[in-house]
Amino acid sequence: MYSHFTKKLQSTQGGFNLGGVNASGQVPDLPGNFQLIDRDTPKEAYRKRSWENPDEEMVLVFSDEFEQDGRTFYKGDDPFWEAVDLHYWGTENLEWYDPMQATTGNGSLLLTIQEADPINNHNMSYRSGMIQSCWSMGNLGRAGYGGTLEGMWPYSYDSCDIGTLEYQSNPGTQTPPDAWINGDPKYKMQLSMLPGQKLSACTCEGESHPGPKRKNGRYVGRSAPEIDMFEAVVENGVGMASFSAQFAPFNRAYMVKNDSSSPTIIIHDKENTHYNSYRGGGFQQTTSGLARLNQDCYERGGSGCFATYAFEYKNGFDDGYITWVNDNKLSWTLRAGALAPDLDTQVGQRIISQEPMYLIANLGLSETFGTLDLSNVPVPATMAVDWIRVYQPANAINIGCDPKTAPTAKYIETYKRAYENFNLTKWVDHVKEAWPKNSMKDNC
Structure with a gap:
C-alpha cells in the first residue's frame, strides 16, 4: 500500500522521532534499520509517477517492508507503530484490540482476529490487532x-x-x-x-x-x-x-x-x-x-x-x-x-x-458496516500487509507532524x-x- 501525502508524517515533535526513538523513549530491536525509508525497500520503488498527473514525479519519504519476522508492537517496542489495547466502541466493533494480535511473519505485517473467551477478553468474544481497512486520520x-x-x-x-x-x-x-x-x-x-x-x-x-x-x-x-x-x-x-x-x-x-x-x-x-x-x-x-x-x-x-x-x-x-x-x-x-x-x-x-495525517491499520468486525453472519465467519483470520510506502511530490517534500501551518x-x-x-x-x-x-x- 502506498499513499501520496502532501502533508506530514510523524516527526521528532510529539513523540515520533526520526532517529528511531518512539513515544516511550525506547530504541527498538531493529539494528541498523530504523530510518524513515526501510533498507529492504527495493531501489526501483524510491520514485514513481503520480496517479493523477503522470508527468509529476513522486519520491519515497517513508516505507516499512516488514521483512524482519517476529516484530511486536506493544508500547515501546517499535519506532513507527504501536498496537492499541482497547475496544473500538465508536463503530461498535465486536472485538477487543490486543497488541498480541499484531506481529510480523513471512515478510509481512500480520493482524489476526480470533475467537476469545469473554471472561479473559474484556467481555468480548473476539480479539484482533490494530496498529496506530488501512486508513488515515488528522493528528x-x-x-x-x-x-x-x-x-x-x-x-x-x-x-x-x-x-x-x-x-x-x-x-x-x-x-x-x-x-x-x-x-x-x-x-x-x-x-x-x-x-x-x-x-x-x-x-x-x-x-x-x-x-x-x-x-x-x-x-x-x-x-x-x-x-x-x-x-x-x-x-x-x-x-x-x-x-x-x-x-x-x-x-x-x-x-x-x-x-x-x-x-x-x-x-x-x-x-x-x-x-x-x-x-x-x-x-x-x-x-x-x-x-x-x-x-x-x-x-x-x-x-x-x-x-x-x-x-x-x-x-x-x-x-x-x-x-x-x-x-x-x-x-x-x-x-x-x-x-x-x-x-x-x-x-x-x-x-x-x-x-498532518497518520496511518492506521486494523482488522475488525462491526455490524455498522453491514450484516455479519457470525456463525460462518472463518476465524482465526489474518490480514497480511506486504509493505507500506508513502510518497510525496519531488518538489514539495514536507515531513513532520508539527508544521507551522498546522501545529x-x-x-x-x-x-x-x-x-x-x-x-x-x-x-x-x-x-x-x-x-x-x-x-x-x-x-x-
Whole structure:
C-alpha cells in the first residue's frame, strides 16, 4: 500500500522521532534499520509517477517492508507503530484490540482476529490487532480515544459559520430548515448529531486553540479528518471494499455536488467500481466508491497474492482531490468541488485535508458496516500487509507532524491525558476541559 501525502508524517515533535526513538523513549530491536525509508525497500520503488498527473514525479519519504519476522508492537517496542489495547466502541466493533494480535511473519505485517473467551477478553468474544481497512486520520485526533475526537472528527473545515455549531443549526431553533429534514432516519430526519467543531475558525480570542492565526487575528479551523484507503465488505458473496473519505459539516441530504458538465466524482474503473449509494448519517457525510477486489488475494480460497491499494491526495479546496487505487489500477477520484458551499444548509467549502495525517491499520468486525453472519465467519483470520510506502511530490517534500501551518505538538502535550486514556470519551464530562467559546453563539 502506498499513499501520496502532501502533508506530514510523524516527526521528532510529539513523540515520533526520526532517529528511531518512539513515544516511550525506547530504541527498538531493529539494528541498523530504523530510518524513515526501510533498507529492504527495493531501489526501483524510491520514485514513481503520480496517479493523477503522470508527468509529476513522486519520491519515497517513508516505507516499512516488514521483512524482519517476529516484530511486536506493544508500547515501546517499535519506532513507527504501536498496537492499541482497547475496544473500538465508536463503530461498535465486536472485538477487543490486543497488541498480541499484531506481529510480523513471512515478510509481512500480520493482524489476526480470533475467537476469545469473554471472561479473559474484556467481555468480548473476539480479539484482533490494530496498529496506530488501512486508513488515515488528522493528528489532533487519536483513533479509539473519544475525548480527542469529539468535535474534531470528521470535520475538515475552515469557515466561521453555522457549520461549526452543534447540530449544524442556530442555537435554540430549527434553522436552517434543511438541517432538520432530509437527514438521518435514526434521528427523526435531523441532519447532524455532531456537537460542533471544537477548534473552529470561530474560536474566540483567548480560548484554547493550537493555532495558527490569520493576519486578521482569527484562528484557522482545525480538526481530525479521515481518509480510508479501504474498508472491506462483502456484497452478494463477493469481496468488495469501500474507498472513502468522511467530512463535516454536511450537505443537504448528504448529497455532494456533481455536475455532469464538470464532474467531481470520476469513476475510472467502471467494470469494478461504482459510487456508493450510502451517503452518510447523523455523525458523518461519506464519499465512497465500492470496488470489487482481487478475489485471488484473500487468505482463504486465494492464490496467496498481494494486491496493491493506495490513495493519493492533494489538499485544499481549489484543485484538491483524492484518488483511490485498487489492485494497482485507478479506481475513482473525488474532486474538491464536490464539497463546495451548500446554500441549503448554509455551510461553506469543506476541505481536502490540510491536517498532518497518520496511518492506521486494523482488522475488525462491526455490524455498522453491514450484516455479519457470525456463525460462518472463518476465524482465526489474518490480514497480511506486504509493505507500506508513502510518497510525496519531488518538489514539495514536507515531513513532520508539527508544521507551522498546522501545529499539533503543544496542544497534544497540554491535553496529554485525553490522548493516553481511551476511557475519557467526552471532552467536558470526562477530560474535564472547557469547550472553546464560539463567536457564532458566545459573547466574544
